[in-house]
Amino acid sequence: MEGTEQNASADLVAVLARIQARLELDRETEREVLDEIRSHLEEVVAEAQARGLSETAALAEAAARFGLEETGSELQQTHAGWGTAEGVLAAGLPVLCALVLRAGLRPRWHHRRLATGARAPGLLDCSRCGFVDPHV
Amino acid sequence: MSLRDQIRKGSTEILILSLLAEKPMYGYQISQELQRRSGGYFDMKEGLLYPTLHRMKQEGYLTSEWREVSPARRRKYYIITDKGRQVLREQAVEWHTFIEKLLPLLASPTGLLKNT
Numbered sequence: 001m002e003g004t005e006q007n008a009s010a011d012l013v014a015v016l017a018r019i020q021a022r023l024e025l026d027r028e029t030e031r032e033v034l035d036e037i038r039s040h041l042e043e044v045v046a047e048a049q050a051r052g053l054s055e056t057a058a059l060a061e062a063a064a065r066f067g068l069e070e071t072g073s074e075l076q077q078t079h080a081g082w083g084t085a086e087g088v089l090a091a092g093l094p095v096l097c098a099l100v101l102r103a104g105l106r107p108r109w110h111h112r113r114l115a116t117g118a119r120a121p122g123l124l125d126c127s128r129c130g131f132v133d134p135h136v
Numbered sequence: 137m138s139l140r141d142q143i144r145k146g147s148t149e150i151l152i153l154s155l156l157a158e159k160p161m162y163g164y165q166i167s168q169e170l171q172r173r174s175g176g177y178f179d180m181k182e183g184l185l186y187p188t189l190h191r192m193k194q195e196g197y198l199t200s201e202w203r204e205v206s207p208a209r210r211r212k213y214y215i216i217t218d219k220g221r222q223v224l225r226e227q228a229v230e231w232h233t234f235i236e237k238l239l240p241l242l243a244s245p246t247g248l249l250k251n252t
Contacts, residue, residue, distance in 0.1 A: 067181025
């Protein structure tokens, strides 16, 4: 009996793997989606078994009614928008940070250059921001 | 895609909203109710309901929560939001208008609907 339950569980895992193969989502979303599908398939299997089907036959029926591959693809499309947005944000964030830092630090660099006078002898004050080098 | 598939796809959202306006339901329950109430017309692959449910949740029409129904089983229930109810009202008006306008157009030149 225990062996049969283990087989059924392994079969269900195999069925879920067919959907999972279509998903490329973040771990939490994927787990949530697969938990829900597992719950659905377990309901259908239980009903089919109550009608007298074996566990294997019940799971085969549940999988056929569910439409594993089509559903997997559509779920991927549905959630990919969010995943893509997260991806763009993740990829763009360092660039954004670099731009902000650069913009924030530029005046300091600019003034340091003026203060040292090492760069250009003619630039003793700054026509851009009005800075005047007190050391000159 | 057949005409029936197109109609079904276009109306899945309002059908789900109308069911959930009655009470919270879980995915399998929604698919069974749709099938039962439509006499099998809205029979479709059960899994295809989930992308629609998830999209509607992203849109803010639904929320969801897991509920333990037995020590070994839990179900994810979907609950309609105020925004979902508003969308349901708007879509219901639109569908009524669509059907109202469509039926006379079909009936008059062809007489197809005269005997139905």
